[in-house]
Amino acid sequence: MTVPSYRIGSIPGDGIGLEVISAAIEVVRKLSSTLKTFSIEFTDLPWGSDYWKKTGSYVPEDYLETYRKFDASLFGSVGAPDVPDHVSLWGLLLAIRSPLQLFANVRPVRTFPGTKSPLANPPPEGIDWVLVRENSEGEYSGHGGRSHVGQPWEVATEVAIFTRVGVVRILRFAFETAQSRPRKHLTVVSKSNSLRNGLVLWDEVAAEVARDFPDVTWDKTLVDAMTIRMVNNPHTIDTIVGTNLHMDILSDLAASLAGSIGIAASSNLDPTRKNPSMFEPVHGSAFDITGKGLANPLGAIWSAADMLTWLGEAPAADHLMECVKAVCRAGILTADLGGNAKTQDVVNAICEEIEHRGLG
Secondary structure, eight states, rough: OOOOEEEEEEEEEEEEEEHHHHHHHHHHHHHHHHHSEEEEEEEEEOOOOOHHHSSSSSTTTTHHHTTTTTSSSEEEOOOOOTTTTTHHIIIIIIHHTTTTTOOOOEEEEEEOTTOOOSSSOTTTOOOEEEEEOOOOOOOOOEEEEETTSSTOOOOOEEEEOOOOHHHHHHHHHHHHHTSSSSEEEEEEETTTTTTTTOOOOHHHHHHHHHOOOOOOOEEEEEHHHHHHHHHOOOOOEEEEEHHHHHHHHHHHHHHHHHGGGOOOOEEOOOOOOOSSSEEOSOOOOTTTTTTTTOOOHHHHHHHHHHHHHHHHHHHHHHHHHHHHHHHHHOOOOOOGGGOOHHHHHHHHHHHHHHHHHHHH
């Protein structure tokens, strides 16, 4: 019997990105060879800060043509201590997200067995949230500029762009995501009390879209109040949607509340499926631990599992995540989760669990 075959672009990028993407690839290959329900081929794309230092660009001229040849991509991190952050981010990650309209950024947040939330009173069943971030416009649209540079009267502007089509599509996606979950509840994050144009549009569209989802309950919370709610009332939260900037910040807080940003996974999706989606841990390049074998690979492995689900291999992805949970339950954790395991220890344990469970 012929099994589905997938071509994946591997973009490890910088810092620990190389280590965790290598770990995720090793685990997915073990999963594929054990289950034999799909085959997968990874092609390394050496785009990153080293590439920029050699060529003057983070990506080659035909990078979009190259990228579109894959079914999806697995991305590590971008950023180096000797490169300005705005150069690296716009040179690589946003250079892919923006032109390909990967407009839905999905960040699942979960407390894994054997790990601990820093919250004094976490939900009894642990944190289990999904955060949806608008990923193509808002505060990261790239509109604005600087004038009179270096003068006392220098001016810098950063213009947040909100289009009705952009707001409608992300809010529909968020309501659909909430609808697919058992609690069917969505929190819309806003700041329309002070941002009286773009975020008022955001609120109005949320109310319009909500009418198409009568089975989904929803509420609205201002972004500053949301930080308090996440800490003090985490049991009231299920699915959250917000703007590019707001959710960039809140998703890191959410990951920390679940145990560590090292477990944070994300999907940069084109829900129309016209372009390959990108799957990425969100912990950054972490040069302070690069090369020491300390990086937590779970964020990258979880991202790879979400990639498999997106490609239509949900049973394999579920199998992988059960193996991850078993390894966490056994206490094989990296330092950020309170353990003493190295990166490869976690990878080895997950691969052994995959093999042990086999097809069962």
